[in-house]
Amino acid sequence: MSFDDPRAPGRSAHDPLDDGGNVIVSSGAVDARDAAEVAGERLERRHEEQAGDGKRPLTLWSDTWRRLKRNHLALVGLGIITVFMIVGMIQVVAWVTPKGYLAPYPPNATNYDLSPEGRGSPPSWSHPFGTDYVGRDILSRTLVATRISLLVGVIAVAIALIIGLVLGPISGYYGGWVDSVIMRLADIFFAFPYILFVLLIMVVLGPGFQNVFIAIGILGWATYARLNRGSVLSVKAMEYVEAARAQGASDLRVIFRHVLPNTMAPIYVAIAMGIGGAIVTEAALSYLGIGIQPPDASWGKMISDYLSYFWAGSWWMLTFPSIALTVTVFGFISFGNGLRDATDPKLKE
Amino acid sequence: MVTYVIRRLIQLVIVLIGVTVITFVIMFAIPGDPAQQLAGKNATPERIATIRTQLGLDQPIYIQYYRFVGRLVRGDLGESYQLQKPVLQMIVENAPNTIQLAVAAVLIELLGIPLGIYSALRQFTFWDTALTTTALIIWGIPVFVLGVFMQWLFGLKLQEWTGYNVFPLTGAGDNVLGVIPASWSSLATLILPAVTLGLIEVAYISYMQRASMLEVIRADYIRTARAKGVSEGMVVRKHAFKNAVIPVMTIAGIDLGALMGGAILTETVFNRPGIGLMIYQAIGARDLPVVAGGVLFATLVYVFANLFVDLGYAWVDPRIRLEG
Numbered sequence: 001m002s003f004d005d006p007r008a009p010g011r012s013a014h015d016p017l018d019d020g021g022n023v024i025v026s027s028g029a030v031d032a033r034d035a036a037e038v039a040g041e042r043l044e045r046r047h048e049e050q051a052g053d054g055k056r057p058l059t060l061w062s063d064t065w066r067r068l069k070r071n072h073l074a075l076v077g078l079g080i081i082t083v084f085m086i087v088g089m090i091q092v093v094a095w096v097t098p099k100g101y102l103a104p105y106p107p108n109a110t111n112y113d114l115s116p117e118g119r120g121s122p123p124s125w126s127h128p129f130g131t132d133y134v135g136r137d138i139l140s141r142t143l144v145a146t147r148i149s150l151l152v153g154v155i156a157v158a159i160a161l162i163i164g165l166v167l168g169p170i171s172g173y174y175g176g177w178v179d180s181v182i183m184r185l186a187d188i189f190f191a192f193p194y195i196l197f198v199l200l201i202m203v204v205l206g207p208g209f210q211n212v213f214i215a216i217g218i219l220g221w222a223t224y225a226r227l228n229r230g231s232v233l234s235v236k237a238m239e240y241v242e243a244a245r246a247q248g249a250s251d252l253r254v255i256f257r258h259v260l261p262n263t264m265a266p267i268y269v270a271i272a273m274g275i276g277g278a279i280v281t282e283a284a285l286s287y288l289g290i291g292i293q294p295p296d297a298s299w300g301k302m303i304s305d306y307l308s309y310f311w312a313g314s315w316w317m318l319t320f321p322s323i324a325l326t327v328t329v330f331g332f333i334s335f336g337n338g339l340r341d342a343t344d345p346k347l348k349e
Numbered sequence: 350m351v352t353y354v355i356r357r358l359i360q361l362v363i364v365l366i367g368v369t370v371i372t373f374v375i376m377f378a379i380p381g382d383p384a385q386q387l388a389g390k391n392a393t394p395e396r397i398a399t400i401r402t403q404l405g406l407d408q409p410i411y412i413q414y415y416r417f418v419g420r421l422v423r424g425d426l427g428e429s430y431q432l433q434k435p436v437l438q439m440i441v442e443n444a445p446n447t448i449q450l451a452v453a454a455v456l457i458e459l460l461g462i463p464l465g466i467y468s469a470l471r472q473f474t475f476w477d478t479a480l481t482t483t484a485l486i487i488w489g490i491p492v493f494v495l496g497v498f499m500q501w502l503f504g505l506k507l508q509e510w511t512g513y514n515v516f517p518l519t520g521a522g523d524n525v526l527g528v529i530p531a532s533w534s535s536l537a538t539l540i541l542p543a544v545t546l547g548l549i550e551v552a553y554i555s556y557m558q559r560a561s562m563l564e565v566i567r568a569d570y571i572r573t574a575r576a577k578g579v580s581e582g583m584v585v586r587k588h589a590f591k592n593a594v595i596p597v598m599t600i601a602g603i604d605l606g607a608l609m610g611g612a613i614l615t616e617t618v619f620n621r622p623g624i625g626l627m628i629y630q631a632i633g634a635r636d637l638p639v640v641a642g643g644v645l646f647a648t649l650v651y652v653f654a655n656l657f658v659d660l661g662y663a664w665v666d667p668r669i670r671l672e673g
Contacts, residue, residue, distance in 0.1 A: 073482060187360060188367030191652050193610035196628070196644045203632055203640050204375050280491050284614055287493050290632055303494065310497065322494045330489030337485065337556065 060265070060343075067342040074338020080331025081272075087143065088150030095147055103140035108295045111135040119314050130316035133309055138302075142321050145297040149328065152212055152282040153275035159217025160274065164224025165267070169255045171225065172232030183229070186222035194219065198281055199290070207290045215285075216278050227270055231263030238262075265343040269336050276332030283325055299325040353663050353670040361656055368648055373417050376641050426645070427638035431631065436642035439627055444646065446521050447623035449530075450542055450615065451608040457547025458554050458601060462594060465558025469593075470585065472563060481559065487552035492611050496545045496618035503541055516541045519620035542619045546611050550604055558597045565593040599662050605654045609647035 068074050094102035101107055105127075113121040114135030123130045129138035171182040189197075198215045205211040235241065236259060244258045283300030285291030292298035299321040306317035392400075401407055408416075420426075426436035464484075468477045487495075504518040515537065522535020530536040565571065566589050574588045575581075613625030620626065624643050631639035663669040 073485060184360070184363050184367070187364050188371065191364045191368050191655075192371075192644070192648050193651050195610040196613065196647050199613070199628070199632070200375060200640055200644045203635065203637060276489070283491055284493065287491075287614070288617065288629060288632060300491075300493075303497075307497065310501075318497070322497075326486075326490050326494060329491065330486055333489050334485045341560070 064265075064339070064342045068338055071338040071341065073334045074342070077331045077333070077335030077338060080327060081335055084146065084328050084331060085150065088146040091144055091147035092150060101140070101144050103137070103143045105137035105140045107140045107144040107297050108136065112137055119309060119312065120317060122314075122316050129320040130314075132306060132317045133314075138317055138320055141297040141302060142299070142324050145299050145302065145321065145324075148209075148292055148296065148298045149279045149282065149325075152216065153278045153332075155213045156216035156220065156278040156282075157271055157274045159213065160220030161224055161267075161271065163218070163221035165228060165260070167221065168225035168228030169232050169260055169263075172229035173236060173251070173255050173259065179229070182225065186226050189219065189222040190226075192219075195281060195284060198285065199288070202285055202290045207293050209292060209296070212282055212285060212291050216281050220274060220278070223270055223274070224267060227266050228260075228263055231266060232259055235259050235262050266340075269340040269343065272332050272336030272339060276329045276336065279325070279332070280329055350663065350670055354660065357656065357659055357663075361652065364652055368645070368652070369418055369421060370414065372641055372645055373414050376417075376637060421645075426642040429631070429636055429639045431634040431636040431639070436638050439639060440624065440642055440646050443622060443624050443627045445524060446621065447609065447612050447616070447625060448650075449524065449539065450546065450612055450621070450623060451605055453539055453543035454547035454550060454608050454611075455601060455605050457543060458550035458604065460547075461551040461554030461556075462558050462597060462601075464551070465555040465560075465597070466562050466585075466590070466593065468555065468559040469562030469566065477559075480555065484552040484556045487548055488556065490549065492545060492549060492614045493618050495549065496542070496615055499541050499545045500619070521621045521623070538621070542615050542621055545618070546608060546615045549611070550601075550608070554597060554601060554604075557600055558593070561596050562589065562593040565589045568592075595662065595665060599658050605650075609650050 068078075090102055094100065105112060112135045113124065113127055113131045115121050120131040120133050120135060120138075121127070127137050127139065129142060131137055132141075167182050167186075171179045192200075197219055201215040201219065202211060205215060232255075241254060241258055244254050249257070282291055282298065283303070286298040286300030287304040289304065292301050294301070302321040303318055303325070306314070306321075310318040424437050426440070428435055429439065432439070461484075464480055468480045471477045490498075500518050503516050507516065508514050517534075517538050518541075520538050522530060522532060522538045524530055524535065530539055566585075571584060571588055574584050579588070609624070612623060613628055615621070616623045616625035617629045624646060628640055628643040631637075631643070659669075
């Protein structure tokens with residue numbers, strides 16, 4: 001088998017998906033390798049199980065982690081999420097302290113390095129991200145804005161998740177008309193283009209901090225409900241569920257103790273993507289002027305505020321919050337996708 | 350197939366009823382008193398009462414809803430508070446630009462299909478990693494950030510370097526038949542917004558296409574085809590391609606509707622007339638009939654795009670018709 005085969009350039013020799021001509025030889029070899037690997041793993045697992053104390057058997061999570069570790073993009077995403085979470089939580093905690101923030105400068109204080117023309121000043125040692133048109137420190141504002149993004153991501157997704165994880169299992173477990181009603185309701189929520197629906201609710205509720213949570217939160221439940229209903233349907237028929245029911249467990253106990261925990265893998269993927277989505281949605285609402293209101297710093301609001309200064313040549317004001325927003329969203333998307341691939345049995349090698 | 354079409358149409362009716370109920374509730378039940386809104390701040394109580402009777406706001410809620418649907422069916426979406434103009438007229442004026450933008454973006458996003466297949470066939474190679482990484486990064490860029498970047502690079506910088514204004518930063522040109530650009534300059538106004546909106550979808554589609562292709566080329570029937578001695582090119586073209594592309598084509602179809610949402614941000618960034626810019630300007634004035642009318646229009650486009658995609662999907666893939 002040649003690496004230069006034009007029909008399969010770049011394929012490695014042990015790729016199970018080799019080209020037609022060599023398929024018998026290669027797949028034979030591969031199967032043997034795979035079998036050896038699987039057997040080896042099984043042995044290892046049995047060994048681990050026997051070892052008992054300290055070592056745990058290969059669970060869904062250790063298997064997922066093993067597959068996730070090979071996906072460098074997902075690991076980068078996980079790293080970004082970790083940094084974002086830490087910075088965000090520090091900012092949230094600092095918010096309730098008397099000082100109200102943790103940054104080099106107060107985020108709303110003005111007149112730092114304000115140029116005579118009122119255009120702020122470019123990055124310098126004392127202000128690494130520069131200052132804006134009223135002389136506010138961009139670095140401090142970008143840092144403090146993390147708390148809005150974190151809170152929106154976590155709270156909005158939590159609201160959606162709670163509604164979805166109550167309605168989804170009920171729908172899947174009971175079936176019949178309950179299922180029909182809940183799923184048709186989900187259809188209706190899916191029928192609206194998401195961002196426009198959020199926008200409509202925001203116009204009605206009026207701009208502001210809590211309303212952003214509410215709008216994003218109450219509109220997101222259908223995704224989780226529908227996903228979970230599907231998993232519940234497939235788990236419901238399993239023997240252990242039947243066993244629990246035979247022992248006389250109540251419906252609620254069966255659903256939330258036995259069915260739900262075994263249907264969570266797709267939900268975790270949806271949570272990662274959902275937090276990323278909520279952060280973008282908040283940024284978009286604030287960009288359009290109906291999200292977070294001044295003087296609170298939000299990445300979306302900063303981007304729209306600094307747009308005209310960007311065109312006037314002050315590139316730094318807009319650039320740093322844009323990068324912060326993009327990198328954060330990238331982190332959630334790439335981790336979410338990696339997690340999906342790692343938990344998808346169809347993509348198992 | 351007939352049963353499937355009927356079932357799907359019943360679902361459509363339920364969704365349409367639901368959408369109108371929600372729109373109705375949002376427009377009439379929540380935001381204070383519409384009569385007060387219409388009459389203005391300094392109106393006398395008598396004037397407000399007259400308007401209330403005119404609008405039928407003194408009637409029971411189900412009668413109001415019934416009348417609301419009746420007006421919708423006749424195309425009466427109310428009047429803009431701000432411009433005193435029928436909302437339907439505003440939508441008719443603005444829709445062609447938005448549809449043009451959305452269709453152009455869908456055409457661009459189809460590029461993601463060959464990219465995704467290429468990636469999948471060369472899994473774990475340099476180009477696969479490069480394409481996948483780029484796709485994820487672009488996917489993560491908010492459309493309003495990408496829009497500004499495109500304007501800066503291809504509008505401003507390209508003009509500085511070439512001394513020639515290739516792509517106008519804002520606006521829209523004249524169209525033939527409503528949606529086909531009438532001239533080169535009109536096409537030039539379309540390219541940057543369409544690429545901005547389309548590029549993010551290219552990233553998404555190519556990622557999905559890669560995943561779908563990877564799943565298909567691991568399938569038993571592909572292994573069988575290879576074992577029979579079918580050439581690799583033939584396996585990819587005849588056996589894998591169709592099965593891997595159909596699910597992604599449905600995503601692309603559904604996107605036509607989702608793009609209606611993305612269009613509001615794109616049109617705002619490029620200051621390009623359309624449903625999105627119309628909604629944006631109405632938000633500032635809290636002009637609820639215009640916002641609701643625009644959202645309702647986009648929703649209808651979305652709902653019907655979904656319907657046609659589903660029917661098309663069921664037509665090419667018989668398994669779908671049998672699912673519950």
